[in-house]
Amino acid sequence: MLDPRTLAERRDAVAESCRRRHVRADLDGAIAAYERTARLRGLVDETNRVRNEHQKAGNRKMDAAEREAHVAEGRRLKDEVAAREAELAAAEAALRDAALGLPNFIHPEVPDGGEDDARELHRHGEPPQFAFPPLDHLALGEKHDLFDFESGTKVAGPKFYYLKNEAVLLELALVRLASDVIRSRGFTLYATPDVAKPEIVAGLGFNPRGEETQIYSIANADLCLVGTAEITLGGLFLDRVLEEAELPLRLGGISHCFRTEAGSYGRESKGLYRVHQFTKVEMFCVTRPEDSDAMHDELLAIEEQVFQALEVPYRVIDIAAGDLGAPAYRKFDIEAWMVGRGESGGWGEVTSTSNCTDYQARRLGARFRRTGGKKTETVHMLNGTAIAVSRALVALLENHQRADGSIAIPKALQPYCGFDEIRRG
């Protein structure tokens, strides 16, 4: 959520953000709603002041007639306050709705356009040249008995799966590798709940309900399955005031991630690439406003470090304005080479890191106080993928397959999984 108080003075920037994101929002309605709430707030305060004075005056002996008049006036003031408060509550609700419709600002370097207009920042490694027809991860998985999609569908439904054999150990190894990398970078590790209350989910800018929601709700409890540990890590800061000296905070969260993938049918969705559940190690950072851009670079560098350790070729892209989620000020994705994508291989998203500036933090009430200062300021929040197991697995298997059908395990991963190749028979 943007700061409603500064909407009017930053009107142009907000309008620009809406235009570039192709978001239709009633900006002037939001500005008007803010002015209306501010006015009504003053009115309620003033009415309360009068009422309080009247109440204080009632604390003394009075004769019957005087008491009766006093009580009558007290009732009248009470009704007046109630009426104005109701008006204020309605105005505040309208303001909240209007404000929630407004997306975050956009970093000046974010490219224009939509999904296909991301700017490629750089590449690492080259797509492998196979001297044999390479298999996609589904075929490799079948060959080596690594997945069971059929049973996943039977037991839990489509887009659920079982990992088997080496794939299970690879999941554990990937989680462990990523955990070690971020721990060495100063992150505090958390294993978080896999569920969260709807208001927390919403506070992070995810829509917990409705047709388009990516979020599963639990039928007999007021809870959602988390789509990412960003939700549970961010929830840690609900209504918190941090000290400047504590910042920046670097948290790493291991969780399962659940996504309905509503509306994604027909998209590239073979095998493990787009599934309803996967395991992820997520990075989450809280910074002073002036530090968030640098932290964003740091998160990207860590993501690259992980994929370099996995010896997977990748490229880094700067997501275009029209493809940015509402909370994101800027977003970098790493896309790894995947031979199974398209006709002859293609880039597939494996990590994503966003600088959400104060957009999530304001809604959560996450603030900090400068050393020696008195006022609180809203912190900045960022998130990034240390490892998303399902997609990393796709990239890993497809890039490291060998002519004899076996799959090599990159050196950095071997100590974690305990084998240096996958080979059957």
Add this chain to the structure above:
RNA sequence: GGAGAGGUGCCGGAGCCUGGUUGAACGGGCCUGACUCGAAAUCAGGAGUACCCGCAAGGGUACCGGGGGUUCGAAUCCCUCCCUCUCCGCCA
């Protein structure tokens, strides 16, 4: 799941029976000043959060787990929800 006890400011802890001058005693911690070469101890002050008005000084409003009710007036009375603790049962 059963029984009981609680949720008050940075912390501890009064107040609730007997509603008003209690934004909240008292103690600890914290900050400022005095004393000191410094420190400790002592003494004197000051510190909540949010929003609104104001250049500022300052002023106003709300908040004693959340929501609702009674009352001219609620931290105090009533209802409801949530949470914590202790004991019992159950279980990985």
